[in-house]
Amino acid sequence: MNRARRMPVKLLMQLSWRNIWRHRRRNAILLSAIAIAVTGVTLLNMMMRGMQQDMMNTAIENLTGHVKILAPGYRDDPGIERGFEVVEGWQTALPGGVQGWAKRIRVPAVVMSERETRGIQLLGVDPVRESISFLGDATVDGERLAGPGDSRLLVGGLLTEALDTAPGRRLVLVTQGADGRTREAGFRIAGVYRAEIAGLEKAFVFTGLEALQQLLGTDKITEISIRLDHEDLEAPTIAGLTGSVENLDVLSWRELEPQAASMVEISDMAIYILFVIVMGALVFGLVNTLVTAVMERLRELGMLRAIGMRPRVVVAQVVVESSIIMAIGVATGLMLAAAMFAFVADGIDLTAFDDSLASFGMRPTFVPVFDIRDVVLVVVLSLALSVLASFYPARRAVKIKPLDALRR
Amino acid sequence: MRQYGTVTGCRQRIVRHAFAVVAFASVSPASAQVTAQSLIEGALDLTRGTSSYAELTMTIHRPSWERTLSLVAWTRGREDALIRFTAPPKDAGTATLKKGERMWTYAPKIGREIRLPSSMMSQQWAGSDFSYNDLSRTDNYLRYYDFAIIHTEPRDGHTVYTLDMVPHDDAPVVWGKETLVLRDDYVTLGQTFYDQGFEPVKRMETLEVGELGGRTFALAMRMQTVDKDDSWTEVRYLAADFDADVDDNLFTTFSLRGR
Numbered sequence: 001m002n003r004a005r006r007m008p009v010k011l012l013m014q015l016s017w018r019n020i021w022r023h024r025r026r027n028a029i030l031l032s033a034i035a036i037a038v039t040g041v042t043l044l045n046m047m048m049r050g051m052q053q054d055m056m057n058t059a060i061e062n063l064t065g066h067v068k069i070l071a072p073g074y075r076d077d078p079g080i081e082r083g084f085e086v087v088e089g090w091q092t093a094l095p096g097g098v099q100g101w102a103k104r105i106r107v108p109a110v111v112m113s114e115r116e117t118r119g120i121q122l123l124g125v126d127p128v129r130e131s132i133s134f135l136g137d138a139t140v141d142g143e144r145l146a147g148p149g150d151s152r153l154l155v156g157g158l159l160t161e162a163l164d165t166a167p168g169r170r171l172v173l174v175t176q177g178a179d180g181r182t183r184e185a186g187f188r189i190a191g192v193y194r195a196e197i198a199g200l201e202k203a204f205v206f207t208g209l210e211a212l213q214q215l216l217g218t219d220k221i222t223e224i225s226i227r228l229d230h231e232d233l234e235a236p237t238i239a240g241l242t243g244s245v246e247n248l249d250v251l252s253w254r255e256l257e258p259q260a261a262s263m264v265e266i267s268d269m270a271i272y273i274l275f276v277i278v279m280g281a282l283v284f285g286l287v288n289t290l291v292t293a294v295m296e297r298l299r300e301l302g303m304l305r306a307i308g309m310r311p312r313v314v315v316a317q318v319v320v321e322s323s324i325i326m327a328i329g330v331a332t333g334l335m336l337a338a339a340m341f342a343f344v345a346d347g348i349d350l351t352a353f354d355d356s357l358a359s360f361g362m363r364p365t366f367v368p369v370f371d372i373r374d375v376v377l378v379v380v381l382s383l384a385l386s387v388l389a390s391f392y393p394a395r396r397a398v399k400i401k402p403l404d405a406l407r408r
Numbered sequence: 409m410r411q412y413g414t415v416t417g418c419r420q421r422i423v424r425h426a427f428a429v430v431a432f433a434s435v436s437p438a439s440a441q442v443t444a445q446s447l448i449e450g451a452l453d454l455t456r457g458t459s460s461y462a463e464l465t466m467t468i469h470r471p472s473w474e475r476t477l478s479l480v481a482w483t484r485g486r487e488d489a490l491i492r493f494t495a496p497p498k499d500a501g502t503a504t505l506k507k508g509e510r511m512w513t514y515a516p517k518i519g520r521e522i523r524l525p526s527s528m529m530s531q532q533w534a535g536s537d538f539s540y541n542d543l544s545r546t547d548n549y550l551r552y553y554d555f556a557i558i559h560t561e562p563r564d565g566h567t568v569y570t571l572d573m574v575p576h577d578d579a580p581v582v583w584g585k586e587t588l589v590l591r592d593d594y595v596t597l598g599q600t601f602y603d604q605g606f607e608p609v610k611r612m613e614t615l616e617v618g619e620l621g622g623r624t625f626a627l628a629m630r631m632q633t634v635d636k637d638d639s640w641t642e643v644r645y646l647a648a649d650f651d652a653d654v655d656d657n658l659f660t661t662f663s664l665r666g667r
Binding site: 113 | 531604
């Protein structure tokens with residue numbers, strides 16, 4: 001009894017394997033359909049993950065960081081009057097995995113040249129600490145800022161063009177001091193930076209943190225930006241800081257850059273939807289092939305039933321056949337995708353579409369990202385789908401009456 | 409960077425300058441001890457006095473149109489000024505108040521005064537070639553610039569000085585330098601604004617010098633962007649009264665709205 005209940009696994013595998021080879025052409029077509037679909041889905045997935053990563057990095061490098069400490073109200077009304085002084089040793093509350101942090105002053109200001117006037121964000125920075133933002137990677141014509149006491153300016157390329165000025169020349173900056181009165185002064189341009197996202201060049205002008213504090217008449221700063229090794233460290237960092245820096249807001253980049261954050265979420269959804277649509281379509285192909293295979297083998301299956309094969313084993317036979325086809329298809333597809341990924345892993349040059357990409361906050365070079373979790377998802381979901389797909393054909397196979405089948 | 413020419417040129421200039429000073433010492437007492445500082449202070453006070461009242465017209469010329477506005481202006485000391493347009497009707501009532509560094513404008517159409525943000529100070533004033541800065545900054549010469557007399561020449565019985573004005577490095581001045589042409593009786597004959605490559609950008613010229621309200625000064629001036637000869641703004645004094653009795657209440661945002 002016990003022996004009969006047990007699945008004859010070896011026999012099943014043998015049967016299914018041979019069955020597959022009986023219709024080479026038909027199964028080869030199905031198999032390549034699965035392989036191509038899996039390749040496509042995986043590649044698209046990698047590209048979307050790349051895009052996602054890119055949007056996220058851009059949002060974070062855009063002077064945001066993973067986590068930022070701000071005074072309450074600064075976001076609604078940025079200015080030095082919403083500045084704060086940090087308690088000595090605040091950074092002890094930081095958990096591990098911090099790539100770096102930077103204290104800054106960030107105030108709205110007006111910059112004037114001989115011919116033009118523009119509204120900008122004026123940032124006082126410690127240049128060494130800015131390796132965590134886009135400024136660290138930016139190329140600079142002329143000189144970089146020497147230190148927090150450097151009272152020269154680092155101006156974006158596009159802004160320099162708009163103002164019709166050059167390194168070594170002077171710009172006049174106007175902003176509001178800590179006492180609420182207007183401060184204005186001439187500043188020499190040390191260098192001109194080029195950012196990957198062109199829009200940043202128009203928005204930000206940098207000078208030394210201490211130099212700006214002196215102009216504004218304050219010891220305060222307006223923000224601390226923290227960059228982490230990995231996004232997952234965000235929650236513990238925020239939790240750790242919230243307790244230690246009192247009366248200040250500790251915010252995630254998702255709150256500071258809600259647009260980028262929702263783009264990331266949307267692309268997450270898009271990845272799953274795409275996968276379900278493509279694989280869903282494939283399931284019908286699979287069902288069709290399996291039904292055909294079962295109908296062709298009516299006599300054979302009837303015979304097996306007549307000599308004592310249990311219905312469960314018949315069902316298992318169909319499921320195994322379906323799973324083998326799917327498994328081989330997925331494996332081939334993944335290998336193809338891996339080969340193609342290796343080909344584009346260094347990044348795809350999209351400089352031709354630079355402008356339209358920049359409006360989405362994306363870089364001109366596009367690097368696909370391989371995420372093992374997505375691959376696992378593809379494998380698990382496909383196998384689950386193959387089992388699901390074999391349900392109807394298997395039912396047909398079980399319903400075969402041995403007598404009817406043998407009489408044919 | 410400062411364009412003082414060669415050593416010999418400089419020496420020649422000093423010699424010429426000395427000659428001019430000697431030559432006109434007897435004519436004009438002011439030139440007894442002419443320094444760039446005294447010239448600029450004199451020029452600033454010439455059209456202001458401790459207080460002043462003036463009626464002017466301003467003509468804005470553009471390639472396709474031209475319009476003339478009438479205005480009245482009061483000043484008090486070097487710091488405060490109130491300017492109000494009186495014609496044409498479209499602009500009448502529009503006023504600008506300057507108190508120290510701060511400026512307000514009032515437009516009767518919207519019925520409220522606006523404190524001018526710094527970002528607007530370099531923009532055109534009333535659509536003319538003058539910027540708000542040109543109105544407000546005049547008294548900053550003494551604070552933000554180094555000046556030197558670079559050229560002296562006799563003209564029509566006067567000595568004419570050309571002053572080089574170089575802003576301090578941290579001065580809130582966008583220009584690379586300015587040159588100011590002044591007569592020994594402090595009449596401004598012209599002013600040129602240079603960018604930091606020392607190319608001229610804007611130029612103001614005096615078109616007519618005459619006497620009004622008991623003083624001799626530039627009665628008509630034209631401001632234009634260099635290389636744009638068909639766009640300019642001309643200001644002409646019609647009447648002036650110096651050391652006039654000006655009510656202190658005049659220089660308040662309340663009086664901006666008009667009496």
